[in-house]
Amino acid sequence: MNETKWLTGTDGDAMLEVVADRLSPRQWLLAAAAYARRLWDFLPPGVLQQAIDCAERATEPLTPEQRAEWERKIAAAVPEAVGAAELAQRDIVKLADPDAAGQDAPVLARPNQIAPAFPLFQAASRHAANAIEWLGEAVNEAAAAVRVLFAPPNEQMLENIRPLVERALASRTRANGAANNALRLKHEGDEHADRSAGVKNKRIAESEALEIVRKIEEGRPRTEDDEFEADLKREKRERKQLARVLREIVGNAFTPPRFEPAWRTNDVVALARGIFEERAFDRMVILADALLDADCDEEAVLRHCRGTEIGAKEPPQHIRGCWVIEMILGRYEPLPAPKPGKKPKPRPLDDMFDFRPLGDDDPRFA
Incomplete structure (x- = not known):
């Protein structure tokens, strides 16, 4: 897992392995x-x-x-x-x-x-x-x-x-x-x-x-291949959902964004609070404009508000806990630095249907 895969990937379980021991x-x-x-x-x-x-x-x-x-x-x-x-x-x-x-x-x-x-x-x-x-x-x-x-x-x-x-x-x-x-x-x-x-x-x-x-x-008659394909699609859908959730809450797990206190103008804070309280995520674009008016020049923040992150195949699905909103409201919790030499914690295998790519240190080789 690297920064590019974190920002654009769809394997939420692999992403979770990177941050599981650091989430609050x-x-x-x-x-x-x-x-x-x-x-x-x-x-x-x-x-x-x-x-x-x-x-x-x-x-x-x-x-x-x-x-x-x-x-x-x-x-x-x-x-x-x-x-x-x-x-x-x-x-x-x-x-x-x-x-x-x-x-x-x-x-x-x-x-x-x-x-x-x-x-x-x-x-x-x-x-x-x-x-x-x-x-x-x-x-x-x-x-x-x-x-x-x-x-x-x-x-x-x-x-x-x-x-x-x-x-x-x-x-x-x-x-x-x-x-x-x-x-x-x-x-x-x-x-x-x-x-x-x-x-x-x-x-x-x-x-x-x-x-x-x-x-x-x-x-329509379903074959074993149909069932297997359905399992693959379900697994892929679940991992993609987890990836969206983690990106929305954590932001960039490798490079925390910069946010200046001066950008918390009354308009910016009021908009962020209203978005959080009312789940009015359609106002995120308006929030981007307000941040620009406050002289915000952090590209990651502005792109997230506009849904135009570089390399992302789909716009974010905002939730309560969106890292930009949390940052504006002073509640964002940056990830602690990983412990030196500590490898990501592998996800436990729930059943025989595990479609993660194999690596040399994968527990399934044990």
Whole structure:
């Protein structure tokens, strides 16, 4: 890892190895909170969102008593949050009649009758019920991730929250997929019922309905290569996300930027404070102009505000904890110098699927 790779690379795990033994408790908390913030959109308003907001805003580590109080509030809020999410999902899939998911046969006037479209309605109801259940699971998993923010802030906090966030997001995706299938199957059922109303051979029409269900539920066939490719993409996405978070909190881990006290004019400080409080990161460009008016000539600061860092393939995704905002507000914590001769701490291997490039000193050669 060198300065260029730090500023432009996408391997967040390699970057973490360089700074893991030098991050402050607040920086660990800010990194973990950035992950929890990814869950914001599907958390019902209330305690769980407030907990993320509290963790982001904390300028000092919370006391053990404060952490325990938040853990209690989160635990108490989970049943209501899950219920609210399930209710919202139920409203989305209500046309598919989720309460009929356990119905095994159609209700008919005569036993020898056949309802050709019933397999489609039956599958729609089952998917609707799954959509509700799985979204509840996603909120439960999200709450577990939020709870991690109130453990002692250290490397373990980040290690714990990353898989929980990914699991919650995957559960939400699965729930949304089930909801889409439910509504599609209900639509197909309505159309099939109309088409088969006048046909003589109801059993053939029923077989056609079963085939429609099979195609929708199976989707595009996935091979082992597809699964492996999906794992690679997920791994790459997770590392890229961590790289963005670390750059946003640390800045340049090799060359700390210069910042003169004279640049903290009233306008600059007011803008920075407003951006932090309101998460109004669209104002970062305005902040760059205010810094220029204050005679700021530090290219790294101005480029970060404008999203034009040299070599960066994408603009930064600003978070609470952005190093420029923290520097303006007097809260930036520069990394201590690495200990002489100390090598970066290798990341523990969680499973057999580890796609990091191999080096001569890699623990996987042991």
